[in-house]
Amino acid sequence: MRILQLHCSSMEYTPTKKEIESAEEITPETKNLKEVVVTFIAVEEGDDKTVAKKAIAEIKESMNKIGCKKLLLYPYAHLSSKLASPNSALSVLKEMELLASDLDVSRAPFGWTKTYKLEVKGHPLAETSKVITKDGSSDDTSEAVKSESKIKSYWYIMTPDGNMQEIEKFNFSKHPQLEVLTKYETVKKRSVDEPPPHVRLMKKLAIADYEPASDSGNMRFYPNGRLIKSLIERYVTDNITSYGGLEVETPIMYDSHHPSLESYFNRFPARQYNINSEGKQLILRFAACFGQFLMAHDFQLSYRNLPLKLYEMTRYSFRREQSGELVGLRRLRAFTMPDCHAFCKDMSQAIEEFRKRFDLSRNVLHGLGLNESDYELAIRFTEEFYNENKQLIEETVKKIGKPVLIEMWKEQFFYFVLKWEFNYIDSQGKASALSTDQIDVENGKRYNIEFFDEQNKPQYPIILHNSPSGAIERVIFALLEKAAKDSKEGKKAHLPLWLSPTQVRLIPIKPEFLQFCKNLADKITDSKIRVDVDDRNESIGKRIREAETEWIRYILVIGEKEVNSKDVNVRDRETGELKQISFDDFISEIHEQIKNKPFSHLNSNRFVSIRPQIMV
């Protein structure tokens, strides 16, 4: 069955004469419908009740999306060349009418020649075509997805000396992670049978969890998770603003009728959340691009102002990934992502900026606790770009100091001519992109962002799209997976100290030392260190054990000796050793490790005994 579905403001049709003998017996009269979804239908050979049922389900789903309750089923033979017989076609149509009886449904007469007038609405979802078959699912893939699978890629490995060879000829024995990435990208085949470790950890550490009352892929963050997330957000923002990014804030939803947006959305698979509000079709953003481009469009720009760097920490960006694609903190439908665009006057300025942002991204990941050994670089570009900028690519690979996966396209298909990303390879052999940058040569024009060059001629800028860390949730995912990897190798799992929800825990041996603990905790807090007190009526052993399982780096047991001493007795989880050092040395040891990182106060009650229990 083939369907053409149109969301119309009005539709009027008049049966004029019988086209075939078996046409329905009716009295011809003009029908006029307002605010209606008109569905042109060609019933094909082999279509039956199952197909009718599927078709109606599809139609209902999309009508629900666009918020329209009125449906007109309109027999339309011209959509197909292998039509069903008139009799079976009519019975399928009648079946569909019946199945849709909970809507305001009507059906145009079968077998008649009709005149019609219709006015189609102008939003992206107003016009869709579908092919529905008995076994296969309906074919509703957007043009962008279809052509994407058609692009031809050539894969290579480039070594730091600039040598580029085909992946089949490369010896991966010293680069197992790169091999995983290469297979992941080129063969797209992998099988895993256990759930990813970070999902268990995100719950156990009371960082984040699924929220059953929301849509899948929209997470809840507990106090620990919110603290970690907020620290990472601030760290990334600080780094981007020192690079020169101007922090802005833009709306999370956009009118799909807007002309610039409409053509941009058409360049992408239709995987966004849609909201109907007061007759507007709103789309939740999937990146900060629109907001920043629309903003830049309204700026009065000269080449002297470029490169102009706009930046936003998008909380949230939304992508309506297929339900089965969602995994813990790795792949979400709502996520926080830094997005920094640089508007450049020409390619040479873009390349200069590209270099800075590549270094920025590496530094940001390094500060977050992820180093070159934790990720693999992939660079993708058009053949033309490569021929003109070989040196840039070779230099970039050299910086990373290890072989890099290269994807080359014969033609430019996307809006960019070059894109790179750092991929975290987890223990299950899955690659997840963290940092990324793109050189965009299309959207300056699409959004009509103009600047005036040295000759006072209007020009469109080249735009770089950089996310120096990737999604913040994904950074947490990578940190947890890395911790799980450590733990598997017999090392102690931990988070970077500056991200630990509790950095120091005090354990009083008896309640009579509680006051001393309070005073000590005040002093430590004054030094901008997160400290809490386990004042529960539990054995020392148990409280130490629990602090260990919470990955708390420093444990101070407070008893008679400590109260009467100027030194502190510190259990360092990293070494597993006990050491007696002065208070000041202890504080500076911590400060040394967390310097140049943002600080937030403890995001829990200081006293463990009065905290709600979030995770067992």
Next chain:
RNA sequence: GCUUCGAUAGCUCAGCCUGGUAGAGCGUUACCUUGGUAAGGUAAAGGUCGCGGGUCCAAUUCCCGCUCGAAGCUCCA
């Protein structure tokens, strides 16, 4: 979206194959214990066994349907 698996106490799960009034550990509460570097003790509270149907004298258990969730696959601009 497809495939598979799952849904029993606040959490993690057992019981189901072989139908007969519901189990553990953790957590919670109370009491005891005041302990010196990875789990101190005793007791109590806590369940419409996801929803709907069917089979049966009897269903948490067997069968069918639904809902929700997860993992994998496809996918990831």
